[in-house]
Amino acid sequence: MFRPVSPQVNLPKVEEQALALWRKHDIFRKTEETRRGGPEFVFYEGPPTANGKPGVHHVLARAFKDIFLRYRVMRGYHIIRRGGWDTHGLPVEIEVEKKLGFTSKRQIEAFGVAEFNKLCRQSVFEYIQDWENLTERIAYWVDLENAYVTYHNEYIESVWWILKRFWEDGLIYRGHKVVTYCPRCGTPLADHEVAQGYRETEDPSVYVRLPLKDEPDTALLVWTTTPWTLPANVAVAAHPDVTYVKVRHPLPEGEHEYLIVAQPLLEQVFRDEADKIEVVAEFPGKALKGKRYQPLFTFVPPEKPAHFVVLADFVTTEDGTGLVHMAPAFGADDMEMARKYDLPIINTVKPDGTIVEAVRPWAGMFFKDADPLIIEDLQKRGLMFRAETYTHTYPFCWRCGTPLLYYARPTWYIRTTAKKDRLVALNEQINWVPAHIKHGRFGNWLENNIDWALGRERYWGTPLPVWQCQECGHQHAVGSVAELSEMAGRDLGGLDLHRPYVDEVTLTCPQCGGTMKRVPELIDVWFDSGAMQVAQWHYPFENQEILKTQHPADYVCEAVDQTRGWFYSLHAISTLLFDKPAFKNVVCLGLILDENGYKMSKSRGNIVDPWDVINTHGADALRWYLFTAGPPGESKRFSLNLVGETVRRFSLTLWNVYAFFVTYANLDGWRPRPGEQPAYSELDRWLRSELHALVRDVTAAYEAYDALNATRPVERFVERLSNWYLRRSRRRFWKSEADEDKHAAYSTLYEALVTVAKLIAPAMPFMAEELYQNLVRSVDEGAAESVHLADWPTVDEAAIDEKLNQEMSLVLKLVSLGHAARNKAGIKVRQPLREAAFAVGRAGEQDVVPRHADLLTEELNVKQVRVLSGQGEAVSYSLKPLPKQLGQKYKGLFPKVRQAILALDAEEAAAKLLAGQPIQVEVEGQTYAILPDEVEVRMEAHSGLTVASEGAYLAALDTEITPELRQEGLARDFVRWVQDARKKAGLELSDRIRLFYQAPEEVAAAVEAFREYVMAEVLAVEMTAGAPPEDAFVTEASGGKVTLGLLKA
């Protein structure tokens, strides 16, 4: 016996049962153990930061990781699925700062770095329970017990080892660069961090006069969106080759002034005043070089010559005035100019974002808050030409939302540019899904590689292991705890490698014997996560053997926003360290959008709780939806309803086929008979052909990391299994004798269900387990304990019959036309008809009708089917030249060939073509033979016939209902009423009955005429015309005209 299955199902409950089974039998651990010795498949888990609850987008990534790993296990691969946690960095610090109510680094230092970091360490695991619960519930199998943790000393030590290698290769340097800097967090941000924070924002847009020293009443007009940088101005840049003009601009009260701007921007600058101005001079930008102007502010006196015009190619005439204000402390281009022209660097903003003391009126203000006051000041002094606002995108801190500052600071870099060629070359070895990322987003990023800004001036992170001598300035990178101990002259094995403890370790300078102290910086957290490929194994201090088999990864998968995050940090570190790619295959997932098409993110607060979906529809449906919703790389909108559709369309369809099978197999006491070749019917052969073609295609999709084509075709198959195979096979299961045909039907359906269970196991692990346990384990003690420990199904190539598959699609089309014709005629399917005749447009397809006559007659409830013969039938013919075949053959001649074919006598040509013979056409004096498969023959019914047609296909019904047919129809109606009554009476499927009926004369006559048929259909051992006995279940049918009485026999 199979465990009985109800068609009514609570899928989340079924899933809980599977979870319990996995837990009880430790199935996950066994997926690793039982495959030991198999080929190795290497997977890297991109460590999430567990500083918030996981959302649907996390489920997406975890589902896509899991699906290919489960598939590989079933293929016999051994996989170490080690989890990992990203635990360092600003995200963690900011959570703690929020709790403590801190807003600046000074508060952290006053609070104490040791205590602060202790809180950071604790907060990292605050949400870990949520992650673990969700991970288990969505069936993402990953080893969280032995997960790597980026804050562990061993992990940090490995990171140090990498950094020392880079140091020794001369890849780490301290440079002065204008960085994107968060004044609130007090640290520069890496480019990939900056990238996450671009927002549309409104800024001032000001046009300012800079009066020339040597030309009275004349001023340079500059444009800026950052008035706060004006006190740091040291020069103005003009493009050497752009044409500039000096214009006379009228002022109120009859006065006027002269302004200099770029000629192409003239109208844009003066707008409605354009007709009032007068160009008095025109000259190239070069001519402006060296012209001195009066500084706007004099708070900070420059220590070098300043306030004159310089020339630069980066000046554009897209917007502004063509004259660019230069503040080297606050812009990369500006800093470049400062170097070139030896300009002074005036820094008017402190690292905490406040204005320096020297700028007295606004000292201590947050830099951006000074904008309106500076504008006001310039207006009062008549230096403001125009002040308005301007909407553009500007970077904000991705964590705290503070506007970022372009700010000149010393910091540490990794010279990735030195290995740019290798970064690009090794990318060629990586298989990207979707493919365009390889040379698109990722490839372009590598081509335009800039050095990796490594340093972070923060507290909770991996310390940069560089010590500097206080005496001679010598720098040394430490690559292990042992080295640290040795240089410190004491055993530091128990030292917490975090700040502040590591900062307290002083070393002896190998050059001068002086005292060395660690530099204050931490490293970028992206370096932490990118280092997991070696640091998760505490390599090279341990596990040197393991690393040989665990690098590079066969597969990684994250959302597309990781292209410049984790994917890059993995790739860059592996390239610099091993000159090898870090991963061979990578799936980049699109973003999950909310119902309104917005990105789901914590900062937006529009995260859909995955638990809602799981509790309503189950994790399988959620997973299946994510796999089938569209190409993985594209963003998808997400809602509860879309997942619900998956349940109705696929899960329940499959479930009901399963429930049907179990119900009837139990009634018949059926068991699979392994090794025996059943007497398959044509329909069985077709289903097996489709099934094995499915196995073939799905397998290929899994091999190609194509989740979409690993899942969607299964839906299509199950749909056909349910709505064609089962529908047409039902009677085979119902019939009472247990013959070979019945066995073949069971065998076929069983094979289909078991195979589907395995095919969906990677994607829908719970449903697959339920089917497998009940269908396989219950009858085969020796079978693998779980579907996830079972072997992947093999393709029986011999079972695949592509011709049969095509024929069956044609049968389905003809059936559909037959139903349509019935619909037109208004004759219900239960009423048998004498004949259906079909037209098929191509010679080769004609024999489909006789070959599948059984299916067609049963489905359409007709006594016979045939092909329309043509001559003498009530149809006319037309020819449709097929452009695909003829166009490719005749190219430019096609239109004329087409005309020639259409000009032929259709009757005559059709007869030849349907007989498989070519026809001749003449075009431009040449004769061409047109082959039968180059023309479609269409038949149209003359009026009066009940037909339905589509393209070359047509179904015609003989709608005459003879008395015999009518009687048979009534008998079938009667059967239907009795079945309904059985159901109402609450009888079991297999219960035999004694049947009593009272019906009008015509019905009674039909029932008696088909007495044997009726009794067999309704499982009646006795059928009596007359009043039912007292104790019978009595009901009425046919609007009260028929009374039925049932007694369980």
Next chain:
RNA sequence: GGGCCUGUAGCUCAGUCGGUUAGAGCACUGUGCUGAUAACGCAGGGGUCACUGGUUCGAGUCCAGUCAGGCCCA
């Protein structure tokens, strides 16, 4: 401003090497069927294949440009 992606029915998506009548599911309406089904069959309404131009005998498909959206970078 640059790079990448997307634009097909009310919604979610297919659409092969370019082939002349562009499909499916959901939703809606009608109708039929049902002792597996939360179903299913059939029919109907619903399309400027974002737009413009080009290549071609033929363009949803290829090319160029434009527009809109998304992501990434300036």
